[in-house]
Amino acid sequence: MDEFRFIDSIKPSYYRQSSVIKGVGDDGAVIQPNIGHELVISTDTMVDQIHFNLNNMSLEDVGYRVMVANISDLAAMGSSPLYYIVNISAPNSVTNEDLLYVYQGMNDIASQYRMDLIGGDTTSGHDLVISVTVFGNVSPKKKRLRSSAQIGDIVFTTGYLGEAGYGLSLLDSHKHDKLNYFVQRHIRPQPRVDFVRVTTNVNRICLNDVSDGISSELNEIANASNVSIEIDWDKVPIHKDMNHLEHSRLKQLALSAGEDFELVGTCSKGDWKLVRSLCEKDDIKVTEIGKVINRGEEPSVYLNEFGEKLSLDQSGYQHGNS
Incomplete structure (x- = not known):
């Protein structure tokens, strides 16, 4: 896995949310919180052969489902989706091109709600493990x-x-x-x-x-x-x-x-x-x-x-x- 080349390939060309000051490409994301709202944060992790099976699901499907699981948590809190961070650990058999399919599946659903990818990390490991953290906002009295x-x-x-x-x-x-x-x-x-x-x-x-x-x-x-x-x-x-x-x-x-x-x-x-x-x-x-x-x-x-x-x-x- 060529991490730096991969980061360049997933870096958004623009951000849908005006509250994103700095997203992918630095040591951290910078967000201007929406005035009068509270931030809701949720995270979920899916592991190959435990939460999904690549024998009957595509990499795009896997990316889509892990995003849905997180967006659903935001919905259950009454919040509107805003941003997400992705951490992936992948075996050497998984190429940069393979991972792009995972991100495409995530974007398929995230784009429906104008969510922005604002950061994450990739590393090598024994199994394919995908962890997504999502952020949303909610009015204090509407949680x-x-x-x-x-x-x-x-x-x-x-x-x-x-x-x-x-x-x-x-x-x-x-x-x-x-x-x-x-x-x-x-x-x-x-x-x-x-x-x-x-x-x-x-x-x-x-x-x-x-x-x-x-x-x-x-x-x-x-x-x-x-x-x-x-x-x-x-x-x-x-x-x-x-x-x-x-x-x-x-x-x-x-x-x-x-x-x-x-x-x-x-x-x-x-x-x-x-x-x-x-x-x-x-x-x-x-x-x-x-x-x-x-x-x-x-x-x-x-x-x-x-x-x-x-x-x-x-x-x-x-x-x-x-």
């Missing part, structure tokens, strides 16, 4: 924190759940090409920045992005907000073309597979009608799936199905008492 759920809130989710996990299984089976809808939902998901944009004037929304499955995300909300949550299985949004799957498989995908990068969250009953109306105007699917309830002895998440209440832990569902 969407996991800790802001309140008893009586409506619990909702955007989109359909389990699609990315199903797409991965189709990809692994080699029975469907990359143009299949569910395969695309795995390799080219779309972060819900649109939801954040249309609901910016709603005073209080609690959000978490669906990276690990709603069984995990809802438990994180319950613990952070010190509440309990109850959802109904028959309300969980599932694409009609997945209904043929065996029931336990369908539940595993919808509740625990993750990587849909949808948003799950809560808002007051009074604001729910507004949230739903705003989303309908922008053609964003949003579904009420449950409610926030008294926490009892400790924060918990429950799944109602066929008249039975199941305790839904962070790894999935199990029989339990309410």
Whole structure:
């Protein structure tokens, strides 16, 4: 890897954000923070054979997905994407030209939100490891924190759940090409920045992005907000073309597979009608799936199905008492 030549090849010719004073090409980036806003920072790392498989994904797809994972975190905080930094460790078998495909995939999604690449580093290593740090801004009173759920809130989710996990299984089976809808939902998901944009004037929304499955995300909300949550299985949004799957498989995908990068969250009953109306105007699917309830002895998440209440832990569902 020729690091200096590579840096020259990825250096932007211009910056989309006027707040960038100095980007790639110096010892550090220089940013002029937006007055009246707070900075949101998130980072994620993906490792070959753990988070992605180059046997069924292109290098561009890998770059795209690692960026989506980070942008989705910004959306879950209620923030607007601004900049990103990329650190890559790559084996000697990966050339500069290969890495350019990774950066192209990142730019495919970053350019949609006018995000600027402002720095990073490359080094040699045993495995291909890609780490991205993203920066966004948010108005102080519009942060969407996991800790802001309140008893009586409506619990909702955007989109359909389990699609990315199903797409991965189709990809692994080699029975469907990359143009299949569910395969695309795995390799080219779309972060819900649109939801954040249309609901910016709603005073209080609690959000978490669906990276690990709603069984995990809802438990994180319950613990952070010190509440309990109850959802109904028959309300969980599932694409009609997945209904043929065996029931336990369908539940595993919808509740625990993750990587849909949808948003799950809560808002007051009074604001729910507004949230739903705003989303309908922008053609964003949003579904009420449950409610926030008294926490009892400790924060918990429950799944109602066929008249039975199941305790839904962070790894999935199990029989339990309410």
